[in-house]
Amino acid sequence: MCGICCVVSLSLQTPDGWLLKEGILDSLRRRGPNCSHQLVKSGLHPPYQCLFSGHVLHLRGRMTLQPLEDPASGNVFLWNGEIFGGIHVEAEENDAQVLFRHLCSCSSESDILSVLSSVQGPWSFVFYQASRHCLWFGRDYFGRRSLLWQFNKDRDKILALSSVSAGSENDSPWQEVPASGIFKLDLQICATFKGVFLTLHPWKCPSGENITEEAMIGDRNPALKDLPSHVSLTVNESHLLVVPVVPLNTKQPEESRFSDFTGNVADVGILRRFLAEDRKKKLVHQFIDVLSRAVKKRVICPARDTDQFEGEMLKAAPRRPQIAVLFSGGVDSILLARLADRHVPLDEPIDLLNVAFANPNQAGRNDSTQKCSKKKRQLPSLECLNNANTAKLDPLSSFNVPDRITGRAGLGELKATNPSRSWNFVEINVTLEELKAMRRQQISQLVYPLDTVLDDSIGCAVWFAAKGEGLVTNQGDTGPYKSPAKVVLTGIGADEQLAGYSRHRVCFQKYGFEGLNKELRMELGRISSRNLGRDDRVIGDHGKEARFPFLDEEVVSFLNSLPVSEKADLTLPRGIGEKLLLRLAAAELGLTASSVLPKRAMQFGSRIAKLESSHEKASDKCMRLRSVSVEELPLMDPKLL
Template identity: 35%
Template sequence: MCGIALIVSGVRIDLSSLLPDFASQLTEALKPVEHSKFSVEGLKEALQRRGPDHLGSKKLFLQIKNESFLNVEQVSEMVMSTDTTITSSYDVEQDNGIDGINSVAELNFFGAELQLRGISPVFQPLVDASGNILVYNGEIFGGLHVDNDCNDAEILVRALGKCCSCTYQGRKSACCCVEKEEISVPQLLSTIRGPWGLIYWQDRSKTLWFGRDAFGRRSLLVHWPTLDDPRLMLSSVSPSPDTNENFDSGAEDLVSGINFWEELSCGIYSICFNASETKECLVGEFKKHEWTDPLLSELIKWERSDVEPKGIIPPSVSLPVHKVLNVLRESVIRRTILNTVFQEIKHETRVETFVPIAVLFSGGLDSMILAALLDLCLDPSYDIDLLNVSFDGQSAPDRISSRAGMKELQRIAPSRRWNLVEIDHELSNLISETKHVMSLIYPSNTYMDLNIGIALWLAAGGDGWVEKDNHQRVKYKSEAKILLVGSGADEQCAGYSRYRTKYRSGGWLGLHKEMKLDMQRIWKRNLGRDDRCISDNGKEARFPFLDEDVIKTLLDIPLWEVADLEQAAGKGDKKILREVAQLLGLEAAAFLPKRAIQFGSRIARESNRKNFGSNRAANQASAGSVLKPSVKTSASQRGQRSFRFKLASDKDTGPA
């Protein structure tokens, strides 16, 4: 799956529980949208460019009908209700001439399907016999059973169709459906293991459910209703605004989109639709629901029982390392089992030309571990693509380490065919591409976000060169749909250099606090941005280090076994992963220092030269936002924002 979206209009959604100053906007909530920067066609175009197997949409109209216009059958179904009811209709044009209709609200669902599971074509949005609608972007690796020949979205819509219509957050004593042995939607979603974002319409309760997994491994952006645009919009993509395609003249409108979207906080949300007291419009009651799985709640809190050693740190033992190796191997297996859809392709294509899985590859510790584990999990008849991006040709640090890394992989797995895909670019030539990536990284807006986004986007595209046995480089484009990414390793194992600074100033407790902060905000700072940049190429990012079992295992290990920052860089940071690498036979990779993609690929250096004249000037300017606000507003002005931005030019020398 590679994209979902929803546009809700004609409803007054009460968000006062989320936004305290929202009540004053309710009177304007049904105002028509005349000049929105984001349209239905814009969303469709953003979803379509990802190369899905299928892009579909479904319109749902909600109508309030007075009892006097209902027939006998309809009245009998409303014995316990008020004198109004909400009815649903699909894919029909609004008919304002129908007697008895006081309000018509429109919900427009979109689903772009990149099918990686199941043997029969799947077309989203999925609509079941009861009128429930699902658009789903994710993978189910546990919690619900999915056979190799089944599609997880189809399994999920069936399971959701059996859920009760209550919104009591899993408290069975308050649930009116407990006697039917039904579970609630939050209970079901809390069982899923794996990355997901979804939008689900439960017809019998007239409730809209939406959310993303507890760690935010799939993107889901939201536009809460404002006076400027009173629609509720959800989207896994951040489409460019409807503006002139010229990069310079359209820049101000382009970057104003950062004020429109925000990352949806991880969790499960519902909006229950009811008739207003005057029966003249629909009102949506907004709720956020708690996770019902105790384990999931524990992982979100990210507390470690053994943080600070008592006395002298005990010698390392091998048991924790073997636990981490085993759980990482299982995580990679779950993410790389080739379902029936791939087996069909294998029969139709020569084995040597079909490469189903690639690794985002720097030759560093994390990507080397993933590549080595993938070799253990994947049928040896398949090639593995190693995607490496450079903005300084063969001189970039990541290019040098990737070449050395491939030699080490060839040493431990000589029967595997490894394709090091060298993706070379010059930043000065990426004008239109930079504009596009800026729209993908929104609402992130710093030069660091842009540099990382460009590097990820180009790497996921897989368009580069490979070196043949005769040492000649030939053009090559990776067609692998699944891309393994090492996100989460640094946050959980103290890989960043600033962790050493925190350890020196705050000791073990200070280190743990900083790591916890990063894990609890990784959805906002990293994962949504990365998912959008990678999936824009029709690829699906999978994050083995962020598997629920991996997180739990690492948390159960004393912090001093995970990292020992008294030791030198390249040894004490990510200590336990370095020991895992040694168990895998990766001798050189086990001692490589951490190097972020923006530095290893040299895009940060080239970006600093382009935008600030030099690295030194960029550092002095703190290389801040690519967007420079001229007007600041407070949170209370949310509904009438007047931010105006411009692209930071070569003459900009300070942060936003």
């Protein structure tokens, strides 16, 4: 994980501030707390200058300063990503250095695009090719790493690229760089004609299908339709950038598939009946193996120094957790935790980050007491009275939100599957006052340029969860704890591929398998603009790296290869039919109770939704985000970096 920034100027005179405001610099440094550096590259005839600013979070190989510069060629590289496959990286090597060597050896555009096509893993980058006076930049196919752009008519700063922004009403707007392909900026043409001239190399499906038109007009790349009038965009039709996953299998069952399972109750017995079929069980084990490999790549990469301790007493010191999981106890997160347990050293704890928001209007009332209060004209049961009395005595009862309850239950299942593992269940409790304060100070700038009620809810919930500061109970003693883990696993991508949302069930009921396939294709196509850039910015703000095993290229290709009827059966009840393949995997790994939990969105499970307004819709523009946009900040001299 790194914070990267590049500013392009069409002037030989160094601008006073280079657009690097204190807000942006502070955010970049939080993303990359281990080292910071900057350099300037210039062209004379015609004149241009590029400022490169890199801020590194060290996770693998040797500590490597960014931006990287090749003295022989003059090339410069900013890299915010991880290579998990496609290009070989030795354990002791730094992947940024390895990729930079490959790019510097390229002699043509096709070579550069071929190298980038081969990278498996999340990334965003900026590559300055000195010999051709070109600036290459972009994000991976799914957009798992944030990269924003800002265009300006001022020739002293025509383009800015950054992992994060600092919004201001007086600034030109920032937008996410579309994950539609790789962009090239010819600096000499820009300097000659005093404008911004971009070339897009779009992704091409490996089957030969042309996705350029869909990429340009579909939900995947809305920002390409909103470019300023002074920005010229040309689409290169050579199709040199290959999509890293196989196309979606849209095969439909020959006849309507109605299950012989009846009833509306999610029962693990239904999953066991599926697992009794040899063919289905074989498929489930294939999925477990593919997902396990994806998790393994993401949990073994943090450098673990086995020689860091000296002396017998210090050698016995417990290991610090390196891996954390955004953990609600739902089937997505508990399956990731279960598979991480396979690959993380046994003497290393795993942190389970569980966030809850206290509603001041519901203080002292947990779910049980609320349900009891709804039973009109009935005397309260003894169980309800006991729950109510417990709530009054427990000052933390207002944090007993649905995700806290399922999280604790999931913790019990994980302990049962591996009693030898130390699981740190981190109870992150957030008050309304804390929420308002941190949204104003930091979160709103990280969520930007997204601005809906849903973005606010999820952005705030993920920010507090990733911070990892809460309470941990160990052998009956509860005390404060802050997770030191730099890697955070998140289950995003499971619902989008396995029909996990309620809208998928509605779509299936209306339009059948054909409509559901179209919906799933759209879900994966727009995940870069709806989710991943925001989540990367929010988690990275804590000097931690978000990793998405369900969006591993091998996992996506495996799921794409299956007909949708193998991944979900929406004729089955809620808690079974959606994400059926995932639930079967969880049940097979011994996570029985969690395998049949219905889908509950994070904003509802953590109780942040409706906390401040009960009349909002998820798609509404969020005025709380708009009202705290930062003021115009003083410009900062790059020498102070």
